[in-house]
Amino acid sequence: MPLLRKLFFAFLILLMPLFVFGQKKPEPWPVPEEYKNMVNPVPKDEASIKEGQALYTKYCASCHGKTGLGDGVKSRALQTYSGDFSGPEYQNQTDGEHFYKTKFGRGEMPKYDGRLQDEDIWKIIHYMRTFKK
Numbered sequence: 001m002p003l004l005r006k007l008f009f010a011f012l013i014l015l016m017p018l019f020v021f022g023q024k025k026p027e028p029w030p031v032p033e034e035y036k037n038m039v040n041p042v043p044k045d046e047a048s049i050k051e052g053q054a055l056y057t058k059y060c061a062s063c064h065g066k067t068g069l070g071d072g073v074k075s076r077a078l079q080t081y082s083g084d085f086s087g088p089e090y091q092n093q094t095d096g097e098h099f100y101k102t103k104f105g106r107g108e109m110p111k112y113d114g115r116l117q118d119e120d121i122w123k124i125i126h127y128m129r130t131f132k133k
């Protein structure tokens with residue numbers, strides 16, 4: 001068997017546990033107090049929610065899914081479940097917690113500091129509140 005093919009099968013076998021056991025549940029993600037208690041400085045209105053939607057669709061939906069269920073096109077390739085934004089685990093967090101996690105990221109969650117302005121992150125957070133069931 002050619003070496004390349006051998007390597008390919010070795011690679012597949014190494015990846016097997018991922019397919020079998022699925023994604024990791026995220027570890028608790030502590031947020032510093034000063035962020036947790038931050039108040040969203042952007043007024044919540046039709047315009048800001050709409051802008052948040054456009055930004056979310058562009059930057060976040062590929063992993064988090066169109067309606068925040070964690071089922072975006074890239075989600076299957078993630079080793080960590082990106083969360084269900086419609087449920088209490090997410091919705092019971094403060095805007096400040098969402099802001100901190102989006103700004104600084106962790107592991108497979110990209111850091112948006114320097115890529116998105118703070119104001120835009122706050123607008124996305126307003127939009128993500130509409131996922132609540």
Ligand code: HEC
Nearest residue numbers: 026059060063080081082083090098101102107108109124
């Ligand atoms: C490349 C895939 C990917 C993209 C793109 C992405 N995320 Fe994430 N996100 C993740 C993953 C994976 C996690 C879970 C990380 C962890 O807990 O270690 C996560 C977690 C989060 C969390 C924490 C959820 C919770 O319940 O605590 C927030 C908030 C978040 N993302 C917001 C965003 C926003 C806003 C954007 C777009 C600006 C975005 N993400 C783009 C993959 C992504």
